[in-house]
Amino acid sequence: MELSIRLNAIASMIEKCDSVIDVGTDHGYVPIYLVQKGITKKAIASDINRGPVEKAKKNINRNNAANEISCRLGSGLSTVKEGEVQVAIIAGMGGNLIRDILETDLDIVKKLKYMVLQPVQNAEVLREYLYKTGYEFIDEEICYDDGKFYEIIKVRYDSKPKVLDNIYYEISKILLDKKHLVMKEFIEYKLHKYSKVYDCLNEDTILSNTRKEQLYYVIQKLKEFLKCF
Template sequence: MNLSERLLHIANMIPESNCIADIGTDHGYIPIYCIRNNICKRAIACDIKEGPIKVANKNIKSYGLNTKIETRVGPGLKPLKEGEVDTVIIAGMGGNLIVDIINDSIDLAQQINNMVLQPMQHPEVLRKYLVCNGFKIVDEDIVEDSKKFYHIMRAHIGESDKYEKEVYYYTGMKLLEKRHPVLKNYVEFKISQIENIIYNSNKGETSERHNYLIKLRDEFKDVIRCL
């Protein structure tokens, strides 16, 4: 099975597990890949809609993995029972939605050994939620694919200090520590994006939002000097 760059990097972030759950599984590619590559012994593929589950079931059957991958329909973490999985993957949706999914099943989320999370937008929202709500980010990766940036993080219950600067919720502390080779491209992209927003805004604007963007841009510029 040939995974996209994004899915391959997600799979590489998953630790060896007894049972994983893929939330929003879509085609079921992550569970299939993990079973075939001995990353886990069993898997549960979940989706809120019947359609993707039907596609996933077809793919699972084509690889002869019906006895190792179970499919379930339901929202977020709701289809899971306490203690049956040690790793959860929530990928391919916005950072705000991932926050809602974790928050809606917070007791279960706190018991899971590892959560592998990949927001399509607003990684800063997800990082801030994790850090400020009793979770610890233990590893991070970032992928540039087709001119888009995908942040991947692995987290579990644990104490974390709030980040000193707002920009760190965008860049991720682990990515900074690694001096990840893709991070510089991401920071340059964010500087350009923010400067365009500032330029196209009302020149006389002194709103809180405008000042926030100027400060954030300057923090990104400080970061790039360290990469």
């Protein structure tokens, strides 16, 4: 099973284990890969929509993995019982939705060894929630695939909330410390985007001036981060 750059980056963060659930399964590709490579003994491919589940079933059968992978229809982690799986992958959806899934299924989340989360947008919302709610950040990864940046977060619940400067919810401190080469490109992309917005804020209003102050701070921090590479 060949994976895209994004899915391969997700799979690479999974250590050898007994069981994994892939929430919002992408045609079942990641569970199939993890089973084929001997990274997990059992896997669950789940989705809230019937279409992806049916596609996953076909791919699982095509790859002779039906004995190791089961498909389930349902939202979030509601398709598993506490302690049924060791690891959860929640990928390919917005940061707000991933946050809501964790909130809804917190009892299950607390029993997991760790989770690999991959928001397609609003990563800063998810990262802030994770820090402030008491998750330990084990690792982070970033990749560029098909014209988009994807941030991947590996965490486990440890009930020790932390508060960081807001900039580190948007720009991963872990990836900065790694001096990740894709991170440099990501910061340059953010800097270009925010600089364009800043230059367009010409109205002399309280709202506009407040936004300009916020953006100025972010832009200066991004420039500072780029000097580290």
